[in-house]
Amino acid sequence: MMKYSLYPGCSMEATAQANLKSIIAVAKALDLHLEEIPDWNCCGATVASGVVGDFTQQVMTARNLAIAEAKGLDVVVGCSSCYLSLAVTNKRFKEDEHFKAKANEALAAGGYKYDGSLRVRQFLEVVINDVGFDKIKARVKKPLAGLKVAGYVGCQTVRAIPYEFDDPEYPVQMDKLMEALGATATKFPMKARCCGSSNAIAATEIVIDQAYKIFESASEGGADVIATPCPMCQLNLDAYEQMVNQKYGTNFSLPILFFTQLMAVAFDLPADAQALSYCINSPYQALASYGVAR
């Protein structure tokens, strides 16, 4: 069994509970042991950087790494925004001695210290590299044969650390994962385009306009569903699909799922692990032929 520390992040406890539920269930099914970092705090995301600056935000983030370092396990992150914070902070600890000294000086004020020994990883990457497509295929009980999936990787997942495990402009790894589940990855030029992210509240129009382009591109490719690893992407598309339809006079009704939810379906895990009821746009019809019921 492979062991990891898990950093869930704030969204997983609120808007993206479906993500956390399916991650935990899929991990278990694949023999991956995830241990939540005790008393983790918000990473601050890029929003905090805009108020207090990168350094302060990264020191906040580092508190989580400092706590996790006691176990020495790779830190797995589900949320792409949290991943951006943790991975970039971790990289600076490893590569920038001056930063490391300053950051540890600040951490010391709270009684923490981080040596930069850990690896920060995305759950998507762990599933692909540590488990591998062959084992995933072997675990599939209900192949998603015939399901056309637009793999919406989003922006930060592949661009936080470009080329870390995929092309930052035209990623293909999640598509391969979908293929391993038996589904068909559709042509989807907007697969790495930003959804508008944190502008959902303050500048809704941005999100609606972005979401429109993404839905348009996914529909052109003939997708039945959109899959994503990112809580912001999932929420923005899921919550605003109808507003997009209103503004643009379109008729999109694509369900937006976390890739882990589709894994749970293909692995034939229980309904709670699939967490499909959290989807605003119902996925039941699209997934009906894979043993999914409301």
Next chain:
Amino acid sequence: MEQNNKPVKYDLNFAREIYNLENGSYIKQCMQCGMCAISCATREIMDYSPRRLFNLIKLGKKDEVMQANTMWNCTSCCTCKARCPRGVPIIDVMHDLKKYAIQNGYADYPQAAFYKAFWAEVAGRGKVFEGGVTARYYLLRGLDEVKKAMAMKDVGLKMLKHKRMPLFPPKKIKGLGNLKKIIKKAQEIERREAR
């Protein structure tokens, strides 16, 4: 050329101030290629592309720069940062410009209110409660925005229905006191380093 007959005048004082921000010195490396301008997810609605903004900084156009929506419309999608041929971490520069704008009273954009609300949540709890951020945001923005909120009530209702909007905030983290100390110290260090 602009209609204005009087030539604009270079004034390096503002540029120097910006170049001294945390990531500001990277701006100096900009070679005016315009890659960022195309890469931006929100390029259609930006007043100035990052390239142009950097050019205006060079020129010393403080008001134009600070009043621009460029940094506020930045979604931190990292496309420009990943592509910039000069390795300018543009989103990090945008963070600095937002922070500078807030500190210098150029915070009229709704995003600025959202940022402040978000930070207040993080600092007060150690975690973010999305409902709390929204409430704080509307308090900061005032009545006009509430109208917009009403327009979005459908979204909110749907989210509630699908268990996407917990009504109660998460517990404060146990180490909140320590976190606050860390933040305070970090800001001290940052001020020290800036000079």
Next chain:
Amino acid sequence: MEKKIAVYICTGCGIGEALDIDALSKVATGEYKAPICKQHGFLCGQEGVELIKNDIEAEGANTIVIAGCSSRVNYDVFSFGPDKIVERCNLREQVAWCHPAGDEDTQMLAEDYLRMTLAKLKNLNLPEPYQVENMSKTVLVVGGGFTGLTAALESAKAGYQTVLVEKEATLGGYVGKMYKQVPMKAPFTELEENGIPALIKAVEDAGVKVYTSATLEKTAGAPGMFDVTINQNGSTVEERVGAIVLATGAKPYDADKLGHLGYGKYENVITQAQFEEMAVAGKLEASKVAFIQCAGSRDKEHLPYCSAACCIESMKQALIVKEKNPEANVYIYFKDIRSNGQYEHFYKKAQQEGVIFIKGDVTEIAENDGTLTITADDHTMGTQSEADEFDLVVLANGMVPSAALGDVVEEPAQDEAAAAAEEPKAQAPTIIKANLLNLAYRQGPELPALKYGFPDSHYICFPYETRRTGIYAAGVVRAPMDMLYAQEDAVGAALKAIQCIEATAVGQAVHPRSGDMSFPEFNMTRCTQCKRCTEECPFGAINEDEKANPLPNPSRCRRCGTCMGACPERIISFKNYSVPMIGNMVKAIEVPEEADEKPRILVFACENDAIPALDMAGLNHLEYNPWVRIIPVRCLGSLNLVWINDAMAKGFDGVLLMGCKHGDDYQCHFMKGSELAEIRLSKISETLNRLGLESERVRATTVNIMDYDKIPAMLDEFAAELEELGPNPMKDFQ
């Protein structure tokens, strides 16, 4: 040498299927009485080669004719030692592969080619190398700046005696006066200390003989035997040297012509050179400095070219300002930043140090209260911009080669008779009296200049090509370049000088006919002092005595044969290339009678480009006109009009010259060969017309090596036009 001819006809690669080999053999044995003539199905195979070697040994064959593939292939297989003559008759690429098998015309073509090859042998002899007397292997370097010092040091390090002549009292040149140097190595970000003192010491330690305050009063002679008169402070010294590197550098563009940028008007508008002076003198105290790029360069009114070094030199100077005063504000106004290659790192470094780069055209520089104000069209800002309070404005004023400074040598006034004849003439290359070499050459005192006065090579593949054999230009005298380029350039030129010395020592030509040991010999008894050879030699190899007799200098000669083509008396011949040799080839071709309705077209083709192109046409099995008979020539410059006479008299219906492109972007490796040939043609057109022969029957065309796809149509069209003219009326006069 008594020639014993052995002919071998290869029947492989389709030749056997295309031709009647027995009939072909009879040409050799019957018409030309070759004592040995054999055929083999795989001549380049071991057995075939053994066959030849046996005949050489057992039968004493010493003149071998290989009738098979092109000489471009199997050159190593058919090589039997320096004392054997080997001639290739191309039956494969030029016959079997581009003409129908078994056809009567194909057979006639092959037979003619064999006749031509055998006829050629009559006047073909093994060359004997020309030996220079009192050969010197010393390298002379003219100019003691960065390039010259480097060239001198490197040639000394290769073991050659080296002499260096510098006109100033001290060595070092322009670079010697610099405060610091641009980076010359990775990571290309750090300014370097001036390397000239160390370079001077290395030159002295290497035993280079240095003359300072010295100029070349006269350079006479030729490679291996240049006699130079050095004037040092008024007294003269003679040195004999083998080859010369010209490294006299460049001058900054005259800033007095840059009044529009405030030079001469405002004290604090200075040049890059003045900046260096200030920095060296420790007088550089400026808190706000602007650099104006392309001050003169890239400007039709001044220097249309880019001076190449200014962008990185200005970045260097900007960094010097920053080094002295980190708080200084430094601006660089540019058109394009040309920090090519790895100097991109230097550009980034300058940016990181806070140098402000503005893409803009400066429209005005004015003075206000003792400081300078710059107004510019600021392109990326999209507006006019202004910056003020500069205490120094530095003009990146570009460079002018030292070779361009002087009066152009005027063509000697034509005598009345020549003027009256209005003979067309190739334009002589520009030579500028720059007082650098003072060559005692009939063709002028300095290296011929290309555009803008740079004595550069015109070739991309051969950047050290020179029109004065044994003299190689290097550094900024040759072309605008930065120091890193100049350093390499100096070393390369030193190699070329050494190479010329070594080739001369064994009597061989240098590029492009490197290794050739033939050279032109003049039968002076028949010379009419017409000066054509001396005027037309592209390399200035032939001097004249006061009676206008040509005085050849074989070690200057590049063996193109232009003199041979020019000579109306046909007194110039090489041992293995001569007017009679080609004439015999022309005469060997059988021209059928008019009634046979088999026209004949003679083609003279340049062996550098047109012949390979014809081979390629064969390789691609492109079929072309079978009336064509092709004779390769060293260069169309060697075309002697008597061959045209011979051809027309013999009844050829037309003659086509295939040469290289000429004009500004000429591709002729001997500069003007194809152009001269065309001029010669134009001279005989009137004569032809007078004889009742349409001058359209003789024409020239340009073919480059990639034009093989166009060759069939080119020949067919010419044949069609000749057909319209009807047969050559001289045909049956023979």
Next chain:
Amino acid sequence: MANKSILVVGGGISGLTAAVEAAEVGNEVFIIEKNPYLGGRVSQLNQYFPKLCPPNCGLEINFQRIRKNPKINFFTMAEVESISGQEGNFEVTVKINPRYVNEKCTACGKCVEACPAERANTFNYGMDKTKAVYLPHEFAFPMKYAIDDQACKGAGCGKCAEACEYGAIELGMQAKTMKLNVGSIIWATGWTPYDAGKLSYYGFGRYDNVITNVMMERLAAYNGPTKGKIVRPSDGKEIKSVAFIQCAGSRDENHLKACSNVCCLASLKHATYIREQYPDAEICIYYIDIRARGKYEDFFTKVQEEANITLIKGKAGEVKQDPETNQLIVIAEDQIEQKVIEKKFDLVVLATGMAPNTSMAQIPCEAAYDEDGFVAAAAPGIYATGCTKSPLDVASAVRDATATALKAIQSTVRGQQ
């Protein structure tokens, strides 16, 4: 006693020049080339800037120099395996890969007619195919065929061997190694076009009508895949508009940090190719700086004066494809006009730069490389030249190679003392 001979690794224009120049001074020279022919990258070029003359012309002269000079030895399909010894006396192990065609080949071409297998034509960057037995290209020197063992069906097929009248096919040929003793070594393994697939925002590999500058050379060349006609790869249609994207990979911290030096002039030259075939085609060049240094400025001026050529100051950011017309939409910020512009083109040419081969296959000896992968310094007696040393245009590479020949000769002289 030290050795006066020189090993030149790489038979492209730099290696050829260094070898020929050194041999014409009098030193014995060995050239090692990994391809089945000499000439390297320049043999794949259609024309040189700024003269627009054919590279085969200069190569032909260099091959003549090789033919006439017994001091030059060359080995194709060969690679250096190891180097030992020191300046003045190196021992080098060279591996000669099997060509499967021996010296008996007369280049008659009968084998090609018989061969049933095909391979992607690497000489034309995969834009067309050859048989598994192939002549690398028409001007190939040596003029001998070779067999691609990846494509060949092996001894079981043997049709080529049957067809060959001269016993030139040896399907069982094995790699060989040999030792060379030399006084100094010149490393001239050249460069590889930067992998345009890594610039995924330009869609190379996804859109057929996005090509690279080196492919443009083949499209324009008569001995290329289209007989020299420049057409859209997707459907072979004529071109009405073309975009050149400069700095595609070069001057980029994420890709090639340095400027590749040749791409500006190369694209200006390509503009002349297009103009010659399509007098009315619209040509746009997207650039950051046009680096036509020195006298190349004249060529820049000349091309600028052509009608319907627009220079757009702004690095092209993205290329999208119109799925219906296969036209490409290039998005860039026009910095003079201060706006983002989208323009449609039939063809997009990426001006990809030079990645030094030493960044992939290093010299098997002590050597230092700079951050761009070029050779900064090597052990005494070993010299890098041409594009293993810095990104250079042809004239500069030849100049550099000539200089390096002298350095190598100096090593043999030093070794003798």
